[in-house]
Amino acid sequence: MTPRLELRHICKSFAGRQVVDDLSLSVAPGQVTCLLGPSGCGKSTTLRILAGVERQDSGEIYVDGEIICGPLTETAPEHRSIGLMFQDFALFPHLDVAGNVGFGLPKNEMSRVGELLEKVGLSGFEGKYPHELSGGEQQRVALARALAPRPKIMLMDEPFSGLDDRLRDGIRDETLSVLKDEGTAVLLVTHEPHEAMRMADEIALMRAGRIVQQGNPYNIYNAPVDKQAAAFFSDINVIRGQSNGALTETPFGQFLTPGHADGAAVEIVIRPQHLKIDFDRSGQGPNPTPSDGTPARALVERARFMGRESLVELRMDFDGSVLKATVPAVFLPKPGTVLWLTMRRDRCFVFGTPPAQAAAE
Numbered sequence: 172m173t174p175r176l177e178l179r180h181i182c183k184s185f186a187g188r189q190v191v192d193d194l195s196l197s198v199a200p201g202q203v204t205c206l207l208g209p210s211g212c213g214k215s216t217t218l219r220i221l222a223g224v225e226r227q228d229s230g231e232i233y234v235d236g237e238i239i240c241g242p243l244t245e246t247a248p249e250h251r252s253i254g255l256m257f258q259d260f261a262l263f264p265h266l267d268v269a270g271n272v273g274f275g276l277p278k279n280e281m282s283r284v285g286e287l288l289e290k291v292g293l294s295g296f297e298g299k300y301p302h303e304l305s306g307g308e309q310q311r312v313a314l315a316r317a318l319a320p321r322p323k324i325m326l327m328d329e330p331f332s333g334l335d336d337r338l339r340d341g342i343r344d345e346t347l348s349v350l351k352d353e354g355t356a357v358l359l360v361t362h363e364p365h366e367a368m369r370m371a372d373e374i375a376l377m378r379a380g381r382i383v384q385q386g387n388p389y390n391i392y393n394a395p396v397d398k399q400a401a402a403f404f405s406d407i408n409v410i411r412g413q414s415n416g417a418l419t420e421t422p423f424g425q426f427l428t429p430g431h432a433d434g435a436a437v438e439i440v441i442r443p444q445h446l447k448i449d450f451d452r453s454g455q456g457p458n459p460t461p462s463d464g465t466p467a468r469a470l471v472e473r474a475r476f477m478g479r480e481s482l483v484e485l486r487m488d489f490d491g492s493v494l495k496a497t498v499p500a501v502f503l504p505k506p507g508t509v510l511w512l513t514m515r516r517d518r519c520f521v522f523g524t525p526p527a528q529a530a531a532e
């Protein structure tokens with residue numbers, strides 16, 4: 172299937188600094204792709220290039236297989252069939268809801284206003300003015316307005332960041348269902364991993380202008396390409412060691428580390444919810460097993476109740492470092508409690524340490 176939107180090898184520099192670096196990406200009709208990455212990695216610049224506000228230095232943009240912007244082509248922003256929804260979306264204050272949604276629509280398309288207001292759950296709001304609406308209602312009017320001209324593509328830049336936490340999840344879900352219903356291809360920018368996982372069919376993880384990993388949320392979360400990619404989605408625990416004969420010895424027992432040269436520094440990474448906690452049994456932890464390895468003894472340093480779970484910080488006997496574990500909230504151990512930790516082998520990620528980083532540590 173021809174992608175609705177395709178970017179090929181987009182590059183952009185500002186004052187000699189490469190902000191978007193050979194970025195390629197495609198989005199199918201009805202699909203939501205999320206550009207996720209830390210502040211300054213080039214997400215908004217990518218959207219601005221697509222919207223036609225900024226021009227790439229090289230690379231091409233295609234809509235339904237037709238080039239709309241490349242070295243020899245440049246379609247004007249208003250003819251790109253692209254809708255925009257940004258964080259600081261401004262409704263026209265002097266127009267009522269119907270006026271805002273219908274702005275710029277041809278007369279014979281005015282029935283679309285009622286149809287969209289119904290979709291976003293605002294039937295009956297036609298005559299209200301923006302200052303009479305809540306933040307969430309304004310957001311939904313902005314969505315209806317962006318969808319009114321039936322754009323093939325919708326670009327959204329942190330559109331929900333102005334909403335308070337409780338509103339946000341509901342509005343995200345509603346927005347998603349309206350966009351899916353309209354069959355629009357969506358490119359959504361966010362720096363919040365939870366927003367990306369909630370909204371996206373596909374996540375493109377960006378760093379310094381490049382896409383470092385792309386895939387569905389499940390794969391990105393469960394098979395990160397490197398330590399930073401793992402750390403972007405949750406706290407992580409890192410155990411360091413040296414590979415020898417495709418094995419690395421640690422206080423948690425041996426890990427298989429195939430593909431790492433003898434003597435190479437490796438990092439074994441595990442998320443807090445995947446550390447297994449066991450009670451002390453008169454000075455002993457659980458017996459070692461092939462899937463969990465050897466338990467390591469720790470003292471609870473601090474435990475915090477977080478509602479659904481407790482976050483437990485444990486000071487490890489073997490080197491005095493602190494590891495973090497999350498456990499069901501029924502469990503809130505007191506500081507000083509002795510516990511034993513095991514690392515489930517199928518939940519660990521093994522990464523090599525880049526030489527520069529290894530030298531600095």
Ligand SMILES: Nc1ncnc2c1ncn2[C@@H]1O[C@H](COP(=O)(O)OP(=O)(O)OP(=O)(O)O)[C@@H](O)[C@H]1O
Nearest residue numbers: 185186190208209210211212213214215216217362
């Ligand atoms: N018009 C411009 N002139 C010069 N530098 C710019 C311009 N626009 C963006 N930049 C720089 O390019 C880099 C990427 O900016 P961009 O707005 O794309 O980041 P972002 O990923 O959207 O970050 P955030 O999550 O903070 O919104 C930043 O370092 C920014 O300062």
Ligand SMILES: [Mg+2]
Nearest residue numbers: 214215216328
């Ligand atoms: Mg931005």
